[in-house]
Amino acid sequence: MEERMEAIGNLVNQYSPDIIFFQLSKLRVENFMSKPFLKSSMGREICAAEIDVGSNKTLVVATSHLESLPPNSEKRVFQAKEALRFLEQFPNVIFGGDMNWDEYTDDDFPLGGDWTDAWAKLKGEPGWTYDTKSNTMLKGNRPLQKRLDRFICKLEDFRMMNVEMIGNEAIPDLSYRKNQKMVLPVFPSDHYGLILTISSNV
Template identity: 25%
Template structure:
């Protein structure tokens, strides 16, 4: 969720640049990782996966994180940026979709993660969307930015053509129009996304993820094409992943009313050509549920971590 017109405070720019310049100590890195209980197993993608007997199986799966990182919120922002990098390092996803990036935030992440990830951005000023592709697993073929003709906010669609283990994927992320009064524009944007998904070649698997700001009634009015599925629904609507913007738990924003909404969504259009492997949703969980040492959550949104198997 975003107001769309907030500006970056000068102090925040200064703080972030200082953090980028001085780096962080091992103690700071440790304080911003998730608070896993002693003896709890590391999740797939953590630094200890190489010792896991199921390493081969896990490496055959595509892992993806989609997250609105709320870069426009200046509260404890450098610490939250560290927390985000720690989550990404911990889970080591193949693909990352990010929304509400800001320039100093993006520079901060590149300083720490550019050795392992290719960065693609949907803008350079204000706030924007971005993708991160793990260099050792994802080959970038091409990318483009698709403008929404009638948006009133800084919104567009970022599209990347990639290869994953020889399989053609079309990856898409966006931050659809925010706020309930902008439902008509948001639905126009969703129709454009669905059009792009359905028009992809039949030997290509298409994955869209992002902060869609959607209400279920809006999706029903637009209607999903028969070839497109909502990944959360495909996995049986797991209750623990239902709400990605939950002000009953997340205290980053001072919001008087309490609500639970599934703003962040993943959509899949499988390849239909004979002989092309089918990418199937395998698991989904929310991340960012733990407060950082600074007392804030990494974002006002939870992140979505999803894995897919090629069948």
């Protein structure tokens, strides 16, 4: 665990993001909100922070871990819609996290209005953040390639510039034994990370 945390820290140092979706911001937080989802058997909620980005502008960054596993598709879709309805009141929003989204069971993400999926707009390629084929730490797991993690944006005063996948390389000289059978490399996480760059419209 210590080595994985160090690897995540190295990614933070390398990319030096202004806001990190694990409760860290270089910018001043004006307000914090949390709202439990109306339908959740796993106690899921949406957490949001209103950030002062200067020039009399604020940016709301929100995160959630939507309901897991295929049988919970209906709840997951309901939660996604509920989250966007709640965040719609703000002019500038980045909603990012482990959405557990699966187009096969959940259909397209319910964007609507001015909402945009950053990866779909800027990249267009599959963008699997959970990939048992490329993340060799997951060898032996049920085969799965899904874009579970996303940035969903609604931006009036900013524009999306770039989105990249990070944390998709094994940590050098670190391995673990799985099921007493396989020795596998260790990655920073079982999910790959995403880093989004935005710029002011002014």
